[in-house]
Structures are given as structure tokens and as C-alpha cells.
Amino acid sequence: MKKSFTIHDLPLSERPRERLQKLGVEALSAQEILAVILGRGGAGESVMVTAQRLLSGFGNLKGIADASVEELSQVRGIGLAKAAQIKAAFELSSRLEGYAEAGDKPVAKTPEDVNSLVKARLRGKKKEYFLALLLDTRNQLIKVAEISIGSLDTSIVHPREVFKEAISASAAAVIFVHNHPSGDPEASEDDIKLTKRLAEAGELVGIEVLDHIIIGDKKFLSLKREGLF
Numbered sequence: 001m002k003k004s005f006t007i008h009d010l011p012l013s014e015r016p017r018e019r020l021q022k023l024g025v026e027a028l029s030a031q032e033i034l035a036v037i038l039g040r041g042g043a044g045e046s047v048m049v050t051a052q053r054l055l056s057g058f059g060n061l062k063g064i065a066d067a068s069v070e071e072l073s074q075v076r077g078i079g080l081a082k083a084a085q086i087k088a089a090f091e092l093s094s095r096l097e098g099y100a101e102a103g104d105k106p107v108a109k110t111p112e113d114v115n116s117l118v119k120a121r122l123r124g125k126k127k128e129y130f131l132a133l134l135l136d137t138r139n140q141l142i143k144v145a146e147i148s149i150g151s152l153d154t155s156i157v158h159p160r161e162v163f164k165e166a167i168s169a170s171a172a173a174v175i176f177v178h179n180h181p182s183g184d185p186e187a188s189e190d191d192i193k194l195t196k197r198l199a200e201a202g203e204l205v206g207i208e209v210l211d212h213i214i215i216g217d218k219k220f221l222s223l224k225r226e227g228l229f
Contacts, residue, residue, distance in 0.1 A: 016048070030061055037089050042077030050077035054086075065090040066124035094121040095144075105140035108133055111222035114175055114213045118144065122179040122215050130157050130178040134171035135210070142169045157194060159201035166207050174202065176212040185216035187223055195229045 016032035025033065034051035041047035057075050058064045064072070064086065072083035108114050114133060121144070122129055130148040133141060145165040148157050166174050176198065180186075191214065199209040211224040223229050 031055060034064075034086075037085055038078075038082055039085075045077060050075075053077060062124070068126070094123075105136075105142075107139050108135060108141055108175055109139050111211065111213050111220060111225060114177060114211070115215065115220045117141065118177050118213075119215060119220075122177075125179055126181050128178055128181060130176070132162055132165060133175040133177060134166050134169045135173045135175065136170075137172045139173065139210075142171055145169075157198070159198055162198060163201060163205050163207060167205065171207060173208040173210050175210050177215060178212075179215040183217035185214040185219055185221040187214055187221060187226070187228055192223065192228050195223050199229055 016028060016035045019032065020028055020036060028036070031048060031051045034054060035047045038047050038050060041050040054064055054072075054075055055061075058067055069080065069083045069087055072078055072086055073080045078086075106113070106117055108117060117133065118131060121131075127149055129146065132145045132147050134143045134145055136142055143165075147162055147165070162174070162176075176195065178191075191212070195209070195212040198212075202209040209229075211222055212229065214221045214223070
């Protein structure tokens, strides 16, 4: 019987984990980074082969990032556990943009600023994500808070939950953002009603609602700029 190739057949200097330790993660190819995340391949198969199968099956890293856990788990050598590891790694990367470092806080003064801050996090999502950008008195980002996941028609975005996050972070203002998985950022009546309701609640607690941005595939809409609230 022909012996299958595994990661242990590679010289130590060529194994992804050892290369990362010696050269840094920047030196690794996408295939090697995926191999490190996966840890091991299927029975008798190199994790490098499994990683390449992922890239070939979904075209590129974006295709892998956009795939669901169920779709990923259908790839040979990738079960539900490994699929979950992959999704978690991509989600951590997208969330990183929502955290401001001390002394280097992003500023959200325009809809364009907001789009730049959250577009990577919302790209390719198949559900609606409702986020609140919590800002200080200089419109510097304190935190991106995830308020709700799911259609806004069925998921209640309650002012209490929204402003609990803002009060806890000592925010002076908030900007709301949600995506339309359809790709069309046109505001619905529900979007407009919700925004007005939240703006009124913000007045009561002394936290200004500056805008509500709807993110589509290639464009976005500012309810404030459109005069919708």
C-alpha cells in the first residue's frame, strides 16, 4: 500500500508552524496559515493538502471567509470542528478593526469613516448585523458593540440594550450600522422607524445618535445624509 504524505514527511524547516516561529507569520503563504489554523489534516493526509483543497474549493481566502460552517465541513478533511476553527479565525480578524488602541483611536466623523471601519466586519454576512459605534466627545471610536444578529423585522433592537452598552463605555455619542445581505442599502420603513425611536431614546439619556449607516455590497446609505431622521 502506498504511504500517504503527511506533515511529518516535511523537513522541520519547511513545516508551517516551525516557519512561523522562525520567520514570523508574514512569511507564510495563505496555504501555510490555513495549515497552522487547522493543526492537522485528515487521516493519513498532510494538513498542507487539506489547506490547498480548501483554497481550490472556494477559489481564494475571501471565498473561504464567506462560506458557512456547513459548506466548509463538506470539504474532505474538514469536519465541523475544523470548520468552526476557520470561521472563528476569520471572525477574530474582522473584529480587530472594532477595537481602538490607546493614542491611536479611529475617528468616525463621516459616513465614509464609518464604512471604512466596519465594511470588513460585515462583508459577506448572510444575516443582518446591527452594530453601535460608541464614540467619545471628539468622535473617536471607543468600541464597536454588536447589538443584534438577524433580520431587523424579527430581532428586536431594544433601546435598553443599545444604550446600556453606550452608558457602560461612557460614550458621548453613537452611530448605528447594519448590513443588508441583499446588497441593496436602501432604507426600509422599519429602518427609519427604528432609527427615530433610538434617537428619541438617546435624547432621554443624553447620548446623541449621530447617524445610522446601512451597508450594502458596494455602496452604503446614511440616513442622516438622506434626511430620513
